[in-house]
Amino acid sequence: MLTIDHASVTFKTDDGRTVHALDRVSLDIPDSGFVVALGASGCGKSTLLNAIAGFLPLSSGTIALNGRPVAEPGADRGVVFQKDTLLPWKNVIDNVALGLKFSGVSRAEQTRRCEDLLDVVGLSDFARAFPYELSGGMRQRVGIARALAADPDTLLMDEPFGALDSLTREQMQEFLVSVWARTGKRVFFITHSVEEALFLGTHVIVMSPRPGRIVARFDLDFVRRFAQTGDSRAIKTSAEFNSLREEIRALLHGAHELRSVTQ
Amino acid sequence: MSEISQPSTVVTALPEAGPKIVAMRGFGISGRPTLLISLATAIAIVCLWWAVTRLGVVPRLFLPTPQDVLTQFGAIARDGYAGASLGEHIYASLFRILTAAGFAIVVAIPVGLLMGLSRWAKGILDVPIEFYWPLPPLAYLPLMIIWLGIGETSKITLLILAMFAPICLSAQAGVKALPIERVNAARSLGASRLQLFFHIVLPTALPEILTGVRIALGVGWSTLVAAELIASNRGIGYMIMSASQFLATDVVFVGIALIAVCAFAFGAAVKLVEALLVPWKGRT
Numbered sequence: 076m077l078t079i080d081h082a083s084v085t086f087k088t089d090d091g092r093t094v095h096a097l098d099r100v101s102l103d104i105p106d107s108g109f110v111v112a113l114g115a116s117g118c119g120k121s122t123l124l125n126a127i128a129g130f131l132p133l134s135s136g137t138i139a140l141n142g143r144p145v146a147e148p149g150a151d152r153g154v155v156f157q158k159d160t161l162l163p164w165k166n167v168i169d170n171v172a173l174g175l176k177f178s179g180v181s182r183a184e185q186t187r188r189c190e191d192l193l194d195v196v197g198l199s200d201f202a203r204a205f206p207y208e209l210s211g212g213m214r215q216r217v218g219i220a221r222a223l224a225a226d227p228d229t230l231l232m233d234e235p236f237g238a239l240d241s242l243t244r245e246q247m248q249e250f251l252v253s254v255w256a257r258t259g260k261r262v263f264f265i266t267h268s269v270e271e272a273l274f275l276g277t278h279v280i281v282m283s284p285r286p287g288r289i290v291a292r293f294d295l296d297f298v299r300r301f302a303q304t305g306d307s308r309a310i311k312t313s314a315e316f317n318s319l320r321e322e323i324r325a326l327l328h329g330a331h332e333l334r335s336v337t338q
Numbered sequence: 339m340s341e342i343s344q345p346s347t348v349v350t351a352l353p354e355a356g357p358k359i360v361a362m363r364g365f366g367i368s369g370r371p372t373l374l375i376s377l378a379t380a381i382a383i384v385c386l387w388w389a390v391t392r393l394g395v396v397p398r399l400f401l402p403t404p405q406d407v408l409t410q411f412g413a414i415a416r417d418g419y420a421g422a423s424l425g426e427h428i429y430a431s432l433f434r435i436l437t438a439a440g441f442a443i444v445v446a447i448p449v450g451l452l453m454g455l456s457r458w459a460k461g462i463l464d465v466p467i468e469f470y471w472p473l474p475p476l477a478y479l480p481l482m483i484i485w486l487g488i489g490e491t492s493k494i495t496l497l498i499l500a501m502f503a504p505i506c507l508s509a510q511a512g513v514k515a516l517p518i519e520r521v522n523a524a525r526s527l528g529a530s531r532l533q534l535f536f537h538i539v540l541p542t543a544l545p546e547i548l549t550g551v552r553i554a555l556g557v558g559w560s561t562l563v564a565a566e567l568i569a570s571n572r573g574i575g576y577m578i579m580s581a582s583q584f585l586a587t588d589v590v591f592v593g594i595a596l597i598a599v600c601a602f603a604f605g606a607a608v609k610l611v612e613a614l615l616v617p618w619k620g621r622t
């Protein structure tokens with residue numbers, strides 16, 4: 076269980092203003108829970124992810140993983156970054172193998188596991204290419220493969236499919252679900268796509284900006300249904316799915332209007 | 339997902355024509371070769387030199403002809419100059435600069451990295467380094483000679499001091515260039531502190547370090563020649579110094595040309611190392 080209890084983060088900008096990026100956010104992510112965060116740009120989603128990853132200390136509140144407070148980054152929480160962080164001096168396969176290398180896995184085993192993953196993300200032909208030779212979406216897929224290769228218990232993904240075309244995106248979503256269903260990983264996933272959130276999440280949280288808060292929470296089972304049936308079209312065209320999509324969309328727009336009124 | 343259907347590219351070009359290979363437009367020089375331009379310039383300069391001496395604009399005593407210099411070079415190579423063979427002069431200079439460069443590199447890189455990583459190291463070592471490195475090495479050469487004698491030790495120490503600062507400062511700058519996201523990514527992939535250092539910090543700093551080494555070698559040559567002019571009986575600088583006392587301008591020219599060739603070779607060597615170690619420099 077990952078427990079976030081009254082987590083607040085306050086930044087100070089260089090011109091001296093304070094920004095309440097997170098305000099007493101509480102959230103539990105159970106083992107094999109898939110939590111998707113939605114919310115307008117700047118509402119604190121990445122801030123929350125950074126805090127869970129251990130990159131950012133909290134102003135107040137606690138985050139604990141299986142009872143132990145999160146104090147720094149660790150291999151138990153794999154991160155897919157919003158901005159790619161590949162090493163420019165390593166080719167694609169060595170970038171993907173980085174976590175395995177750190178944990179002392181033999182070279183042959185590294186290659187074997189990473190080649191499989193590269194195949195899945197559609198980059199087998201680019202295993203020996205360098206990051207600067209790849210497109211934005213290709214780099215993003217390398218980042219995803221890198222996080223998956225290290226096989227962490229918890230996956231923290233910050234708009235991992237943001238740069239992908241819709242077809243590749245759907246394929247990646249389905250692949251992620253298959254990994255999740257097979258391994259029972261805990262996932263915290265950020266996106267701007269309501270449809271993606273509904274399709275992937277066992278829980279969807281909607282956040283509002285300044286101060287960053289969770290304003291709504293939905294418990295869903297579309298993803299479990301998909302993991303069983305494998306029929307994504309049936310799910311995405313179902314009436315239930317569509318009405319929830321409209322509800323969340325209205326909520327997101329509402330939060331937006333609310334903000335413009337109070338400002 | 340490897341079967342994602344790509345719109346099939348229709349290859350119509352004839353095999354011998356082949357598609358035109360392109361790359362992103364760069365800015366500035368961006369890797370385009372400059373060798374031919376430089377070569378042409380060098381030839382132009384020699385021609386100009388030859389023309390000036392030929393026309394007798396400048397007395398031969400001040401500006402020897404290219405042929406004079408070549409002849410003189412042959413003579414020195416055969417008979418030596420000022421009590422030592424040409425090989426001994428060159429060896430003396432190369433020995434000093436290479437020994438000093440070796441020491442400077444081995445010490446300055448770890449010290450610079452440490453200063454980039456540790457507040458205490460930075461706070462303490464900043465004081466002596468910031469104090470001494472703007473000083474011209476020749477200003478403290480007399481001190482070196484008083485403390486360490488007139489022999490090799492004083493000259494090599496002088497060179498080490500002169501070359502230390504650029505390498506150390508560039509290693510610090512290299513660490514500063516490390517994006518925190520890169521560190522975070524590595525840590526959440528399970529990197530230990532040691533792994534962080536060797537797999538993330540060091541490669542990130544390497545391009546800057548190599549630039550520092552290149553600058554240091556340049557500083558090294560100017561310091562070396564100056565030191566040899568003042569306190570030595572071997573070396574290219576000494577050769578130039580003795581020649582100037584007899585107004586042997588052609589020998590001075592030979593000496594200068596030798597230094598230029600050596601310094602150029604050093605520069606080329608560092609560039610080669612750069613091409614091998616950091617081919618990704620400037621591209622992310």
Ligand SMILES: Nc1ncnc2c1ncn2[C@@H]1O[C@H](COP(=O)(O)OP(=O)(O)OP(=O)(O)O)[C@@H](O)[C@H]1O
Pocket residue numbers: 086087088094095096114115116117118119120121122123157
């Ligand atoms: N280092 C920082 N210093 C000051 N303010 C910051 C810092 N990082 C984030 N913020 C502020 O915190 C708020 C939340 O930022 P965050 O990056 O979490 O947004 P987000 O929800 O991820 O947005 P997006 O969807 O655009 O990625 C923003 O208002 C931002 O300006």
Ligand SMILES: [Mg+2]
Pocket residue numbers: 120121122157233
């Ligand atoms: Mg963000």
